Amino acid sequence: MYELEFDNNVPIYIQVLNNIKSDIVKGALLPGEKMLSARDLAIKYQINPNTASRIYKELEAEELCYTKRGLGTFVTEDQEKVENIKEEMSNALIDTFIKGMKELGFSKEQLIEMISERYERG
Amino acid sequence: MLVCRDLVKSYRNKTAVSGISLDVEPGKIYALLGPNGSGKTTWMKIVAGLVKPTSGTITYNGEPIGANTKRKIAYMPTEPFFYDYMTIANVGKYYQDFFDDFDPNRFEELIKQMDLNMTDKAKSLSSGLAAKLKIAATLARKAELYLLDEPLNGVDIIARDHVITAILEAANENSSIVLSSHLVDELEKIIDNAVFIKDGSMVLCGEAEKIRAERGKSIVDLYKEIYA
16 A cells, blocks of 8 residues: 555546656656556555556556556656656746745745755755 | 436435436446435445335346346445354355355455454454455455445544455446445545435536536535535
8 A cells, every 4th residue: 555645636646647757757666667557556546446547548648658468567668758757847846946936036046046055955 | 337217215204315316337436425314325225125216217237126136236234234143254154145246265355355354253343343344245246336335434544444445456347336425535536426415315426536627626625515
């Protein structure tokens, strides 16, 4: 069983999809690795089995995984695809951050200074 | 597929179900939501063939509810259905005698998975363990339609994961599952469709994902709104 804190305001399939994508980016799921069946994915995240199938369809449409008939679903071996989602995910994080900081009235220079200062502190 | 049209069940001074029209499609998990006394159990008992509707029609794969449909529909009532003298193994035997589609191996697997012992006496089980035993016995049937009345009642958080896993394992493209509950948040993630029942009538029914998108609210929030 997997402890994913679900947010009731975001569609469940998107939350699990993002979780799998970040597993691929972090290397928790390796290129070419066999993925859980849709059924086992449903049990792991305790979600609806049809939602689990939909998640795999979505991942396949984004070419992050592929299905070998009779063998199962595997993580893409295309490193470029992995880099793409990594970039996509980091862009989303940065955009949210910048938007929030802009609303608080910080300038670009202030942001850069604050980030480098805090980054050092770790 | 289960089809009901304008189902009504009236008792002398009370109408338990007042005009429910609902289709249950294969391969889907449904939540029947509503507070106690809203008609969920009566509806399930009609589908299980234990209560005769006062009016309206109900068919399963085109056939009226009867001995034939009972063979394909597994119903789990809220109350325990075993005798005090029984061990868990006895409960399995009892079920095997009653239902042709009962799979004793699957029962044993489920019992193990739920941390129960075949030699435990049904009488000595806490409410949580008794709830798990009911689930195991019901889901060990290879039924086409499972009706689980309040499967999470009296079940603690650890046992809940066991019960939900067993339910998800029973789900496949050929079977459907209807769960009744007044504890919505536990079901939110696992259902395809939500059916809200109030005072014996359906007030809202549809795909959970669509309802969430259209109303911009979770099923839990909608529940609070409808029944507040």
